[in-house]
Amino acid sequence: MHRCLSIGDVVRVVCSHLEAEFAYHTLAILARTSCVFQSPALDFLWCYQSTLRNILQCLPTDLLTFDDQNADRERNRKVVVRLLRPIVSSDWDRARLYTHRVRGLDCDGDSLSLSQIFPALSISLPDDFLFPNLSELTWRFPEGDFHFINLCLARTLTEISIWPSSAFQLSILSTLPRRCPALKSLCIKGEVPPSASACLPLAQLPHLETLRIPADDFATLEVIGKLRNLTYLTLRNPPRDLASSIPPASIFQNTRQIDLLRVTPPAATEFLMLCTAASLTAVEVEFDSWPSTSALHQLHSALGVCHNSYLSLTSLIIDIARFSPVFEGDIVSHAVDSATLRILLLFREPHRRAHWGGLI
Numbered sequence: 281m282h283r284c285l286s287i288g289d290v291v292r293v294v295c296s297h298l299e300a301e302f303a304y305h306t307l308a309i310l311a312r313t314s315c316v317f318q319s320p321a322l323d324f325l326w327c328y329q330s331t332l333r334n335i336l337q338c339l340p341t342d343l344l345t346f347d348d349q350n351a352d353r354e355r356n357r358k359v360v361v362r363l364l365r366p367i368v369s370s371d372w373d374r375a376r377l378y379t380h381r382v383r384g385l386d387c388d389g390d391s392l393s394l395s396q397i398f399p400a401l402s403i404s405l406p407d408d409f410l411f412p413n414l415s416e417l418t419w420r421f422p423e424g425d426f427h428f429i430n431l432c433l434a435r436t437l438t439e440i441s442i443w444p445s446s447a448f449q450l451s452i453l454s455t456l457p458r459r460c461p462a463l464k465s466l467c468i469k470g471e472v473p474p475s476a477s478a479c480l481p482l483a484q485l486p487h488l489e490t491l492r493i494p495a496d497d498f499a500t501l502e503v504i505g506k507l508r509n510l511t512y513l514t515l516r517n518p519p520r521d522l523a524s525s526i527p528p529a530s531i532f533q534n535t536r537q538i539d540l541l542r543v544t545p546p547a548a549t550e551f552l553m554l555c556t557a558a559s560l561t562a563v564e565v566e567f568d569s570w571p572s573t574s575a576l577h578q579l580h581s582a583l584g585v586c587h588n589s590y591l592s593l594t595s596l597i598i599d600i601a602r603f604s605p606v607f608e609g610d611i612v613s614h615a616v617d618s619a620t621l622r623i624l625l626l627f628r629e630p631h632r633r634a635h636w637g638g639l640i
Contacts, residue, residue, distance in 0.1 A: 292320045299324040326381035333392060335382075335410070336361065338375040343367065344397065358393040367404040382411040385432060388420035388443075398428040409434040417441070423449070433459045438487075441467035450478045457484035465490035473517075479503045492539075495519065505531025505554070514539040518547050530557075536592075537562040542601055544568060545575035552582040559588040562595040570600060573620075580620045 294317075298307050304325060311321035329335070336344060347360040401410070410431045418441040419429045426449050429442070437460040444450050453474065456463055464487050468474060476499035482488060488507060492514035495501055501518070504510065513535050532538075535558045540548050548565050563583065571579070576598070583589070583596075 291316060292323075296324065299327075322378065323381050326378050328384040328386075329382055330386050331392065332385075332387050332394065333359075335375055335379060336397075338378060340371050343371055358389070358391055360393045361397050363397050363400055367400055369404075369406060372404075372406045376406065379407070379411050380413050382414060384416040385411060385414060386416075386418040389422050389425055390420070394421075394428075395425055398425055398431075402428060402431055405431070412436070415439065419443070435460060436462065438462050439465040439467075441469060443470045444468065444472045445470065447472055447475070447478075450474045453478050454481045457481050461485070461487075463488055467492040467514075468494065470494070473497075474500060476500045476503045483507060492516075501551075501554070502531060505535075508534065510535055512537045514541065515543075515551070516541045518543055518551050533557045536560060539564040539566075541566045542568045545571040545579060549575075549579045549582045552579065553585060555589075556586050557588060558586065559592040560586060561592050562597075563593065564595075564597040564599075566599050566601050568601050577620045 298304075298310075307321045307325050310317040311325065312318075326334075333346075337346075343364055345362050345364055347362065412434055413436050414432055414434045415436055416439040417429075417432050417437055419426070419432070420443045421428070423445045426442075426444065429452065433455070440456075440460065440463060442449075442452070444452075450468070450472065456466075463485050466482070466485075466488065467490075469492075471494060473494040473496045476497070479493075479500055480503055482491070482504065483506070487509065489509055490512040491504060491507070491510055493500075493504070494516040495504075496517060496519050498519055501515075504513070510532075511534060513532070515538075518540060532555050535555065538551075538555065538558075538560060540551060543551075543565060545567060548567070552563075565579065579598075586593075
């Protein structure tokens with residue numbers, strides 16, 4: 281073996297190139313062939329997991345059974361995992377060779393039914409968490425299994441995405457400052473918006489920079505608008521009637537990028553009126569229907585009130601949601617007019633870009 285392969289950084293570069301090429305079979309061969317490559321190759325093989333099945337299959341074969349006979353994802357028939365006997369500490373010996381290597385987990389309950397084994401797993405873990413070095417977690421499990429996210433809430437987490445099916449599951453937000461103090465990004469998907477009281481604990485996350493949530497009331501916006509380090513915000517279905525509810529200068533002062541998704545033109549306009557204190561660098565608006573020319577002008581007028589953004593704004597994207605009805609009206613009544621373009625002249629920088637999805 282060449283002497284350069286005794287340098288750990290060189291070996292890791294080789295493994296990283298194989299991972300980038302999705303050459304996982306080659307990585308597995310290297311892990312079994314050479315002691316020099318074993319640990320780095322295993323690190324890259326296990327770094328990102330899209331299912332819990334791989335780690336479960338590291339448990340003894342007489343402990344679990346995977347019932348694949350009736351599995352059919354299209355018909356919502358899942359692989360049922362069943363426990364055959366009580367778990368003992370030695371059952372985890374092989375799995376623990378790999379659990380500390382996992383950095384990202386994106387899993388759901390669409391293909392595996394784990395309801396029968398989650399309780400036993402949660403009380404038999406040899407460590408505090410299933411993956412003690414996890415940094416990114418995406419958790420999509422049905423209501424009955426959602427709370428087993430506790431298995432993965434390691435203190436090393438910096439990014440979390442969840443799909444709550446009820447407001448009760450958003451109780452998890454109250455535990456994040458204590459359990460995940462290093463959290464930088466939080467994404468709440470689905471159609472269950474968190475209340476203002478549920479969002480209050482987020483203020484105790486000192487590193488939270490990115491937030492993606494559905495929001496349907498101004499009280500919630502007021503809470504998240506005061507997060508000190510929030511720089512990137514994505515809102516779905518933001519509420520209307522905001523301008524008279526919240527003092528604009530008091531919120532979103534540190535926010536730099538804003539995405540408004542599935543929003544009505546009036547709601548987008550009123551939200552931008554709240555951002556007068558922000559120095560925005562990027563704004564993206566996705567309308568839920570085709571806006572009129574006057575609605576577009578009002579939106580850009582609201583953007584023109586954001587004086588702090590005159591020198592900072594570099595990107596403006598206005599588009600129509602893909603699920604919107606096909607446009608069949610008079611395109612002239614929905615086009616960007618010259619008055620709107622004159623407002624954009626306030627934002628004078630050669631590197632700026634603007635995009636209107638089919639509106640010009």
